[in-house]
Amino acid sequence: MTPEERGRFLLDYIELLLSERTDESRALTHERWVVNKLRALGSWYTKGLENGSHLRTAINSAESLQQVRDDIATFFCSQEASPAA
8 A cells, every 4th residue: 555545545534534423522522533533543554654653743743633634644645654664
């Protein structure tokens, strides 16, 4: 799977989660719930990628869902996301 395909999967997953119904009384906001889900998946999905820790750090410190989207797009559409040697 190419880095671009990985990035596209994560961005598509965000859209899927946004359309999913949640019990918002248990979550601060639906978007925050989506960000938290991406944190868990992003950790697994970037394992073994060179500089994958940079994306994990960015996702973990993101303050908005748009920031997560931007970080994913930047990471996977650059040379930063290559398989670790």
